[in-house]
Amino acid sequence: SQQGEEDPQALSIQEGENATMNCSYKTSINNLQWYRQNSGRGLVHLILIRSNEREKHSGRLRVTLDTSKKSSSLLITASRAADTASYFCATYRIQGAQKLVFGQGTRLTINP
Amino acid sequence: DAGVIQSPRHEVTEMGQEVTLRCKPISGHDYLFWYRQTMMRGLELLIYFNNNVPIDDSGMPEDRFSAKMPNASFSTLKIQPSEPRDSAVYFCASSLAGGLALHFGNGTRLTVT
Numbered sequence: 175s176q177q178g179e180e181d182p183q184a185l186s187i188q189e190g191e192n193a194t195m196n197c198s199y200k201t202s203i204n205n206l207q208w209y210r211q212n213s214g215r216g217l218v219h220l221i222l223i224r225s226n227e228r229e230k231h232s233g234r235l236r237v238t239l240d241t242s243k244k245s246s247s248l249l250i251t252a253s254r255a256a257d258t259a260s261y262f263c264a265t266y267r268i269q270g271a272q273k274l275v276f277g278q279g280t281r282l283t284i285n286p
Numbered sequence: 287d288a289g290v291i292q293s294p295r296h297e298v299t300e301m302g303q304e305v306t307l308r309c310k311p312i313s314g315h316d317y318l319f320w321y322r323q324t325m326m327r328g329l330e331l332l333i334y335f336n337n338n339v340p341i342d343d344s345g346m347p348e349d350r351f352s353a354k355m356p357n358a359s360f361s362t363l364k365i366q367p368s369e370p371r372d373s374a375v376y377f378c379a380s381s382l383a384g385g386l387a388l389h390f391g392n393g394t395r396l397t398v399t
Contacts, residue, residue, distance in 0.1 A: 204385055205385060209388075214392075216290070216390030216391050217377070217379075217390045219389070272341070272385065273331055273334060273342060274319075276321075276328065277328070278328045279328065
């Protein structure tokens, strides 16, 4: 079953602008993770935020988590052409099977 | 570290043939996952192992699919017989422990004609 739902499905912005992607989920989680996938490649882990954390930074990435709304956002600041990729959120549930469930992803295009 | 290694990178086969996909996880990682990615269904977890033992195979589509992990450094996903609807990119991933970041291989693109 689909746990994470990313929004928007596709996003196109100019280089230098900030990009924001959102993720909503349904059940209680242990942590939420964001991944990037370049065309023809495997997914690359970007950041993990635990259920008791509200915000986390890594370089130009900023992730927020609102467990009351069951949502997360990924902000990429000062975007670059190399940031063009698909971005996925994935949730690790508290109960049930101990597995990471991925959303459908957001396709981000950075125009030079 | 070489990362997760999958082979082959591309596989083209005819319907009815047996297909075997291979994966070498990162040394020291206790968890291994097999995912399938298609445009229609996104990333689906097929099966995962902990310390070489299959823990959850509820995502395996049907009996035509089987997975093994004979030791900590090798896993296979077998499809027999293959069907056109099995065409997808199959990813193997490993993690140090449950709930932590997954490290993905570059996938095997399977085309069944």
